Amino acid sequence: SAVISQKPSRDICQRGTSLTIQCQVDSQVTMMFWYRQQPGQSLTLIATANQGSEATYESGFVIDKFPISRPNLTFSTLTVSNMSPEDSSIYLCSVRRVNTEAFFGQGTRLTVV
Amino acid sequence: KQEVTQIPAALSVPEGENLVLNCSFTDSAIYNLQWFRQDPGKGLTSLLLIQSSQREQTSGRLNASLDKSSGRSTLYIAASQPGDSATYLCAVSGETSGSRLTFGEGTQLTVNP
Numbered sequence: 522s523a524v525i526s527q528k529p530s531r532d533i534c535q536r537g538t539s540l541t542i543q544c545q546v547d548s549q550v551t552m553m554f555w556y557r558q559q560p561g562q563s564l565t566l567i568a569t570a571n572q573g574s575e576a577t578y579e580s581g582f583v584i585d586k587f588p589i590s591r592p593n594l595t596f597s598t599l600t601v602s603n604m605s606p607e608d609s610s611i612y613l614c615s616v617r618r619v620n621t622e623a624f625f626g627q628g629t630r631l632t633v634v
Numbered sequence: 635k636q637e638v639t640q641i642p643a644a645l646s647v648p649e650g651e652n653l654v655l656n657c658s659f660t661d662s663a664i665y666n667l668q669w670f671r672q673d674p675g676k677g678l679t680s681l682l683l684i685q686s687s688q689r690e691q692t693s694g695r696l697n698a699s700l701d702k703s704s705g706r707s708t709l710y711i712a713a714s715q716p717g718d719s720a721t722y723l724c725a726v727s728g729e730t731s732g733s734r735l736t737f738g739e740g741t742q743l744t745v746n747p
Contacts, residue, residue: 527677552733563723563737564678613677617733620665621683623725628677 523548523616527626534604534633541600542629544614549594554615555587558628564613570597604633636661636728640738647714648746655709655741657724662705669698669709670723672740678723682709714745 524547534540544553552571556564567587568576576589590598601608609632617623637660647653657667666685670678682691682698684707690699697710707724721742725735 525677531675554733554735563739564725564735566734569734611675615678615735617735619733620727622680623668623735624680625670625678628675630675 522622523550523624525614525616525624525626527614527629529629530627531630532632534631536605536633538604539600539602540604540631541598542612542614544597544599544626546595546616550616550618551594552617552619553591553597554617554623555589555597555599556613556615558611558613560610567599567612601631604631606633609633636664636726636736638724638726638736638738640722640724640741642741643739644742644744646744646746649714649716651714651745652710652712653714653743655711655722655743657707657709657738659705659707659726659736661728662702663728664702665727667698667700667707667724667726668735669696669707670725672721672723674721681722711743714743716745716747718745719743 526545528543555567558564566579567582568578570576570589570591572591572594588600612629614626639658641656668683669681684691684700695712700707721740723740725737
């Protein structure tokens with residue numbers, strides 16, 4: 522199993538600003554994933570973050586808007602840049618070793634005003 | 635492209651009732667299927683993981699089955715309690731998608747005292 526600590530748990534931000542979300546895992550993992558969950562919807566994968574390489578972004582998500590860092594095997598950050606009200610969502614980090622159980626952080630509830 | 639559907643979208647039952655949540659997927663080439671629980675505004679809690687070679691998994695009052703060939707899974711909850719109220723999500727990991735999970739839209743369960 523894996524225990525994931527995600528910070529902050531929630532924030533209210535002004536449009537045009539940026540927020541960095543942190544994700545800390547209690548064990549080393551190769552791949553970390555960042556998801557977005559818009560109100561009333563299911564999870565959408567933003568990107569896969571591998572240590573030592575650039576993150577791989579899904580269609581519709583770009584590095585300039587969602588820069589990701591992965592400095593080591595237990596930590597990652599996701600930044601939501603130049604925010605607008607449409608970015609109001611729950612952002613979740615997840616870890617999963619290949620073909621095994623996935624674990625999620627507690628989520629970051631972001632409201633952009 | 636894998637698509638995951640969950641029926642019903644919402645379910646309200648009286649306390650003590652046994653219930654079944656359904657999950658179907660379009661591509662049967664999966665490695666595994668995972669059921670999660672999500673409380674409002676929070677992250678995901680893993681409930682059960684079924685590998686493609688397995689038919690079912692049990693944990694306490696929960697039992698999940700998998701029929702890979704027909705692209706279906708069910709989550710059975712016995713003797714439901716108000717504390718079971720949450721959104722239940724299923725997700726599949728495909729043979730061609732690596733570690734990426736594809737999520738259903740979820741079933742919002744309310745158990746009334």
